[in-house]
Structure formats: structure tokens, C-alpha cells
Amino acid sequence: MRLLYITESAPNRDPVYGDGSSMIPYEILRNLPGDVDVTLLSFEGRVGLPEEIRERCAEVQMLTPRPRAAALVRSLGGLNGAGRQERATREAAELTASLSARADATLIHGPHALFLSRYVQGPLVLQTVDPWSVRTQMDTAIAGRLKAAYRAREFLALRAERRLPARARLLTVGAKDAARWSASLGRPVRSIPNGADQAAQPAARRDDPVVCFVGSLNYGPNIDSAQVLVRTIAPLVWESVPRATFVLAGRRPDPAVLALAGPRVEVAGNVPSVLDVYRASDVAAFPDEHGVGIRNSVREALAAGVPVVATPVAAREQEAHPLLTVVGDPEAFAQRVVEALENRGTGAGTAGPETAGSVRSWQTAALEYLAELQSAIGSAGAGLPARSTSA
Structure with a gap:
């Protein structure tokens, strides 16, 4: 399989600046079968691309995002996705179109990169750790002040998600989030939980508890x-x-x-x-x-x-x-x-x-991502809309 993998930041597990949106693609790339030929399209940031990820990919394109100040202006002061506006460059759109045209399938990871789905040609899978509309609902619920601004973010996030291509298969991590997102969008969403690395060494306890x-x-x-x-x-x-x-x-x-x-x-x-x-x-x-x-x-x-x-x-x-x-x-x-x-x-x-070791592994998660990509290819080959199942 020729896979175009688009991520909103360099896949990594950096102890300072890494997060869920960088950890998941890092682990998926490390655990995908070797016969998956990967082209990585991502964006430069505080953390560089780890050498093991660069070596895993057949081709790597790291783009320079738009300056933060300019992105904030374009995003209505941050309400309409400053992270998205940082990445909404002509180069990103053009590379997405050209690279996806020669891939068997495209996987886009992260809420700030999902907008690039409009430029993708061919089978498409979209994944986000926490759907942005679900995340903004939580932010509104715990916000002490500025409730109106938080509700505006909810509305804008949901509007953007409802514009995602109908053929795309949608993935998130949690089953409850998948059900909420599915109900909000009126389309199927599947959850693929993360994995975890098993400790290879025995515990080294301190003297005190x-x-x-x-x-x-x-x-x-x-x-x-x-x-x-x-x-x-x-x-x-x-x-x-x-x-x-x-x-x-x-x-x-x-x-x-x-x-x-x-x-x-x-x-x-x-x-x-x-x-x-x-x-x-x-x-x-x-x-x-x-x-x-x-x-x-x-x-x-x-x-x-x-x-x-x-x-x-x-x-x-x-x-x-x-x-x-x-x-x-x-x-x-x-x-x-x-x-x-x-x-x-x-x-x-x-x-x-x-x-x-009974805890779910990253190898299992990677194989489930691969199955989604294969299903997207199969649906496109049959001339049918990409189909998924609610989790």
C-alpha cells in the first residue's frame, strides 16, 4: 500500500512539547507493517522529526506554517481555529492534492489538519484524538467566564466538521466521543483506542511509599x-x-x-x-x-x-x-x-x-488503522461511498 500520512505536527514523543496529536502518528508509523510505503506530509514546529520516523518513511515533506500572529488575525482572534490557519497555506493544499493523487489512500491526523481533506484525491481516512466540537463542549462546561465566546467556538468547530468530505471514514479514540461525534454529524464514526508500551524492566521502588x-x-x-x-x-x-x-x-x-x-x-x-x-x-x-x-x-x-x-x-x-x-x-x-x-x-x-501485557498494544492499534485504510480503498474501488461503523 502507498500511504500518504498527513499530520498537524511532526510525529514524536517529546517529553516537553509532545502531545496526543504527535504521539499517535509516531506510534502508528513505528508499528505499521513494513510493506506499507509511507509518504509523510507534516509541519515544522518546536520538535524536529525523529530520525527513526524519517527513516521509516519513503518520502518526507515538512512545511513551514504561517506565523502565529497572522494566523490569529485570519481566525477571528482564535475563535475559528488559529492552529488550522497556521497550516492553511497554498503549498500545503497543492502538496496534498499532488501527493494524494499518487497514493492508494490518505490518512489525516489532528483537528488542525482535517481541513486539508478537501484537497485529497482518492480514498480518505480522518482521525482526531478528541473531535474539536466535543473538546469545545467540555471547555464551555468548565469555563468560569466568557461562556458566549466558548459557545461560539463550539458552533464554528461543528460547522467545520460538518463540511468534511462525505466519503471520508472518521476515527477518534474514545467510543463515547465517537458516539457523540456521530450524532452531531449524522454520519458513522469509529473509535480506535490507543495502545501502550509494556514495561520491559522490573520496578525500582524508592524507600518511602x-x-x-x-x-x-x-x-x-x-x-x-x-x-x-x-x-x-x-x-x-x-x-x-x-x-x-x-x-x-x-x-x-x-x-x-x-x-x-x-x-x-x-x-x-x-x-x-x-x-x-x-x-x-x-x-x-x-x-x-x-x-x-x-x-x-x-x-x-x-x-x-x-x-x-x-x-x-x-x-x-x-x-x-x-x-x-x-x-x-x-x-x-x-x-x-x-x-x-x-x-x-x-x-x-x-x-x-x-x-x-494484557493491556492493548500499539501494534494492535496500528493494524486497526491499516484495516480502515484498506476498507476505504475497497469502498472506493467498488464505486461506493466510504463506509464505517459506529463504535
């Missing part, structure tokens, strides 16, 4: 979760386990997260590997109150063999797992964390390779 929280620490819902963990859950845990240390790990910590640091609270920003954080922890805690999609850090913790205590919001759409405890009440949540800490070193709170 450790509770970790991992996520992008500049993301609003994660900032709220970190505050709940330190201000509400941690004091309850310390009543029973006074030596417990709480580690908040992730990229670009917000000042509100940095302010949580203290004698028993460590903020670890921009860690090179979250697996190292999990290996040094006795339990991972995710007291989320908001969020969309599937929380990948929960799956990564389970794949690393770490017990996880999570609220129903944090554990949304996670498969049942022997190391996963789901509880909503703060006191019960803290008690489950205490129990995991008290079991440290006894074997009751750790997983063997088979248990940890």
Missing part, C-alpha cells in the same frame, strides 16, 4: 486533578501513611501545579520517560473530574504493572484489569490508595508480565 499522577500538567482538567489529589486525597492518605510521597509528573507544569510542591509533594516536569516514573511508584492515582477521550496515562500505568486507583471519569472506557480500581468518593479513593501502599513489597500490588 510513592503515589504518582502522570499527565500533561498544563492541561486544565489535569491541573484540577493534581489539585484534588494534593489538597483532598493526600491529607487523607497521610493519616494512615505519613511517609507517603506524591509525585506529579508530566510536561510543562502550570504555575498552579508548581505551587503544589512541598516536603511530601514532588513536581517532576518534562520527564524523559513516564515509564521511569511508574517503575518508581507503588500506585498511580487519577482523581479526574473532567475529561474526554480515553486517559492514556491510566493504560500506560497498567502496562507498566502499577496498581491504579481512578475515578469513573479517569477510567472512562478502560477495559477491566486486575490492577485497576475505580472509585468516585474521595474518602474511599484515599482508602484504596492506602491499601495499595500497605501492600507494597508483598507481591499483592504488582503485576507479572502476563498481567501487565
Whole structure:
């Protein structure tokens, strides 16, 4: 298969500037079968293209986006997608048209790149981590002020998504998001959950008990979760386990997260590997109150063999797992964390390779993306509209 893969930023897992929109194409490219001939069309940014991704692709085109200031002007002050306007250049449109004409199928990843679908020739699959209209609905719900502006973003996002080509197969990560997006657009959407890497090394525990929280620490819902963990859950845990240390790990910590640091609270920003954080922890805690999609850090913790205590919001759409405890009440949540800490070193709170390996892999996810591309090619070859199934 000759695949044109269009991404809104360089596929990467950078510890500072990487995110879901860069992680997914990075993992998919690493795990696609070798007989898939890939042309990558992407945009330059803070992170360069990793050498292993460049070597994986037969051809790479990295474009220069429009300056941010000019993009903001074109996007009505940011309401109408400044990220999209940064990438809406003539060169991007022309390359999309020419490269897709010689590909068997085109896969576009990321909400800021979906507009390029209008220039694609041939079979087409579109994927976004969180549909922009769904994400803006969450932003409106938790916004303290400027509700009218947030509702305007919702309207503009949904209008743009309704203009996506009818033949395109639509993909997102979470099943609930897929159902909401499908209902909003009146067309099928399928969910393909992310995978996780299994820890290849045994755990390296600290002397004192450790509770970790991992996520992008500049993301609003994660900032709220970190505050709940330190201000509400941690004091309850310390009543029973006074030596417990709480580690908040992730990229670009917000000042509100940095302010949580203290004698028993460590903020670890921009860690090179979250697996190292999990290996040094006795339990991972995710007291989320908001969020969309599937929380990948929960799956990564389970794949690393770490017990996880999570609220129903944090554990949304996670498969049942022997190391996963789901509880909503703060006191019960803290008690489950205490129990995991008290079991440290006894074997009751750790997983063997088979248990940890039961978590969904990136190889599985990549094969499901490939199946969608093959179905798009088959539908186009039969002269039928591209068909998908709701998740």
C-alpha cells in the first residue's frame, strides 16, 4: 500500500512539547507493517522529526506554517481555529492534492489538519484524538467566564466538521466521543483506542511509599486533578501513611501545579520517560473530574504493572484489569490508595508480565488503522461511498 500520512505536527514523543496529536502518528508509523510505503506530509514546529520516523518513511515533506500572529488575525482572534490557519497555506493544499493523487489512500491526523481533506484525491481516512466540537463542549462546561465566546467556538468547530468530505471514514479514540461525534454529524464514526508500551524492566521502588499522577500538567482538567489529589486525597492518605510521597509528573507544569510542591509533594516536569516514573511508584492515582477521550496515562500505568486507583471519569472506557480500581468518593479513593501502599513489597500490588501485557498494544492499534485504510480503498474501488461503523 502507498500511504500518504498527513499530520498537524511532526510525529514524536517529546517529553516537553509532545502531545496526543504527535504521539499517535509516531506510534502508528513505528508499528505499521513494513510493506506499507509511507509518504509523510507534516509541519515544522518546536520538535524536529525523529530520525527513526524519517527513516521509516519513503518520502518526507515538512512545511513551514504561517506565523502565529497572522494566523490569529485570519481566525477571528482564535475563535475559528488559529492552529488550522497556521497550516492553511497554498503549498500545503497543492502538496496534498499532488501527493494524494499518487497514493492508494490518505490518512489525516489532528483537528488542525482535517481541513486539508478537501484537497485529497482518492480514498480518505480522518482521525482526531478528541473531535474539536466535543473538546469545545467540555471547555464551555468548565469555563468560569466568557461562556458566549466558548459557545461560539463550539458552533464554528461543528460547522467545520460538518463540511468534511462525505466519503471520508472518521476515527477518534474514545467510543463515547465517537458516539457523540456521530450524532452531531449524522454520519458513522469509529473509535480506535490507543495502545501502550509494556514495561520491559522490573520496578525500582524508592524507600518511602510513592503515589504518582502522570499527565500533561498544563492541561486544565489535569491541573484540577493534581489539585484534588494534593489538597483532598493526600491529607487523607497521610493519616494512615505519613511517609507517603506524591509525585506529579508530566510536561510543562502550570504555575498552579508548581505551587503544589512541598516536603511530601514532588513536581517532576518534562520527564524523559513516564515509564521511569511508574517503575518508581507503588500506585498511580487519577482523581479526574473532567475529561474526554480515553486517559492514556491510566493504560500506560497498567502496562507498566502499577496498581491504579481512578475515578469513573479517569477510567472512562478502560477495559477491566486486575490492577485497576475505580472509585468516585474521595474518602474511599484515599482508602484504596492506602491499601495499595500497605501492600507494597508483598507481591499483592504488582503485576507479572502476563498481567501487565494484557493491556492493548500499539501494534494492535496500528493494524486497526491499516484495516480502515484498506476498507476505504475497497469502498472506493467498488464505486461506493466510504463506509464505517459506529463504535
